[in-house]
Amino acid sequence: MTPGEDVDMSLLIYGAYGYTGELIAEEAVDRGVDTVVAGRDEVRTDHLAARLDVPGRSFEVDEADEHLDDVEVLLNCAGPFVETYEPLVEACLETGTHYLDITGELSVFEAIAERDREAEKAGICLLPGVGFDVVPTDCLAGHLHDRLPEADELRLGFDPSGTISKGTLASVIEHMDEGGKVRRDGRIVDVPTAHERRQIDFGRGKRNAVTIPWGDVSTAYYTTGIENIEVFTAVPPLVGSSMKLSRFTAPVLGLPPVKKTLQTLAKTFVDGPSERQREEGACYVWGEATDGETTVTSRVKTPETYALTVDSATTAAERVLADGPVGFETPAAAFGPEFVLDLDGVEGFFDE
Ligand SMILES: NC(=O)c1ccc[n+]([C@@H]2O[C@H](COP(=O)([O-])OP(=O)(O)OC[C@H]3O[C@@H](n4cnc5c(N)ncnc54)[C@H](OP(=O)(O)O)[C@@H]3O)[C@@H](O)[C@H]2O)c1
Structure with missing residues (x-):
């Protein structure tokens, strides 16, 4: 003390x-x-x-x-x-x-x-x-629900710029053998990694995007009560394909010695974004909600994710x-x- x-x-x-x-x-x-x-x-x-x-x-x-x-x-x-x-x-x-x-x-x-x-x-x-994770997407989910209270499907996503910290990479490695997750009829279900791909305009033109097992698959349900939820992130086309391929490597990534080696590499070689990157970066966050007849779309632009x-x-x-x-x-x-x-x-x- x-x-x-x-x-x-x-x-x-x-x-x-x-x-x-x-x-x-x-x-x-x-x-x-x-x-x-x-x-x-x-x-x-x-x-x-x-x-x-x-x-x-x-x-x-x-x-x-x-x-x-x-x-x-x-x-x-x-x-x-x-x-x-x-x-x-x-x-x-x-x-x-x-x-x-x-x-x-x-x-x-x-x-x-x-x-x-x-x-x-x-x-x-x-x-x-x-x-x-999850403030902007969770707030967007709440806002979309306010706009369309009868919505029964919610899609959220983000297009970040910049790099990640060693702690974030360590957390990604910790869960990377778990595959994809979406919410269907109120329940979280397993799906293959990057199981859905689509083009999304997050706020700076159309980008390739794939589904990821992001926290909102859990939290947006508690915020809105909407029972079908998917979360997307923008990825370069090549990354989307390699995420799909990672379905076959996922069991290997779950092996304790492989995880440990990746964690050590993350600790040794990864630094978080610099002050300048934090000041200059931005992130585009998108969401859409639908009740089957009407679809509403909203976006927010935020500072760099760590900022x-x-x-x-x-x-x-x-x-x-x-x-x-x-x-x-x-x-x-x-x-x-x-x-x-x-x-x-x-x-x-x-x-x-
Ligand atoms: N929600 C978001 O958007 C968001 C944004 C930024 C970061 N994060 C998350 O926040 C976490 C930290 O990120 P970071 O960039 O700060 O990572 P970092 O620089 O690696 O720091 C991690 C911190 O957690 C401590 N720690 C880890 N495991 C521990 C344990 N079992 N017991 C006690 N302390 C432990 C570390 O202490 P030792 O060095 O002693 O291990 C260190 O102080 C990551 O999970 C990351 O994904 C989330």
Whole structure:
């Protein structure tokens, strides 16, 4: 523990010395939020705490219940989240601490949604996905549902620019043997990787796009109640074809030694986007909803995905600190579909 530990503690950021966690911690401190930085590595946690002049706490995820008594909101930035969410959610339920994270992992959303009643009983909110995945798409889903309440099919998608961090790549590797997922008649079903391909105008002309098992396959259902959901991302044609081919390599990618090697390579060779890339990048987000007769389309343009994540996660934490909802929530359900429009540099909704 560092000097300053006696201040009124509000937001604890776990995984704070990771690429994204550190950017969020800097932003929270800049905005004047009472922040504690935390992580499992004592040296890196203390170093960040000293640099930001805030308290630091180092602990493993399964010791979290001993460190949250004076914390109002925990923001988990330690991914792959399949390895961290459960003990942190347990600790939050036990200590009455609101839980937020920046996961994009479908199975994690589904597992956290199942804890809704326990969260209500504990008087806390469980609000995963307050980063790029899923804030803009979730808000677009809510907006499309407002435009066409009878819709029974929802398609969402995005066309990002720029590169990804080692943590994001690690999370992709963690789940890459699981194939594709879509929601049909309310249930999440397995489909082949990139099972559907189409041309989509995300906001800068038509692009090739393929389906991906993105978090909204889980969350957009809770936000809108729409029972058929697919999520697309723009890909160069060659990537779309190789994703299809990866159906045959998926079983190999699931082998522990292969996963471990890929994780090591990701840690060694991948850096997150530079400050300039974060400032200059953009992302085009699209959605359409249909009831079989009428189809409505809407779009938003956002800043680069990590820049958006820093803003959306910090803003979500501030809002929960001010007036936390209770139970399992999606971003659009917690703050309304307009939430994304309150973030810096977001343009939209562009409706057709
Ligand atoms: N929703 C979104 O749009 C969005 C945006 C950005 C990032 N993300 C996700 O956020 C996660 C972090 O990304 P990043 O770019 O910050 O990655 P990163 O630089 O690799 O940082 C990962 C952080 O998580 C910690 N961590 C990982 N596994 C842990 C475990 N089992 N126990 C305790 N701490 C653990 C790491 O600590 P050690 O170094 O000690 O392992 C590190 O502090 C990834 O899953 C990524 O996909 C999502």
